[in-house]
Amino acid sequence: MVRIGSNIRKLRELKSITREQMASQLDMSPSNYSKVERDELPLTLDRLEKIAKIFELTYLDIINYDESKIMNFIGHNSQVANSIGHIGNCYFSSQTLELEKKVELLEKRIQVLEENISKNN
Numbered sequence: 001m002v003r004i005g006s007n008i009r010k011l012r013e014l015k016s017i018t019r020e021q022m023a024s025q026l027d028m029s030p031s032n033y034s035k036v037e038r039d040e041l042p043l044t045l046d047r048l049e050k051i052a053k054i055f056e057l058t059y060l061d062i063i064n065y066d067e068s069k070i071m072n073f074i075g076h077n078s079q080v081a082n083s084i085g086h087i088g089n090c091y092f093s094s095q096t097l098e099l100e101k102k103v104e105l106l107e108k109r110i111q112v113l114e115e116n117i118s119k120n121n
Helices: 004-014 019-025 030-037 045-055 059-064 093-120
Strands: none
Touching (some): 004 030, 019 045, 045 059
């Protein structure tokens, strides 16, 4: 079973947003907002969409959030340091670095091939 409240809490912490800030933006009391994070208060789709908007995500990103697949997180204007990609992409920083190295290597190979082609023409 997906614990949406737990996902919301983890994402809120990653975004460096306080419970009080969330409660204020959602027009809720801090105690009721805390109940949302503890899955003690029913969460409507409308409220979930509002939370997603605050995080600059989709409600599906919140539902499908899996912290085991994400080392660093960013929303479009996140204050989280050392971030590497949007939550929907679920990248590991080590995988990203490896992919960047491969892309760089392939770009160099393409350049060499293009130079060889132009020399042969």
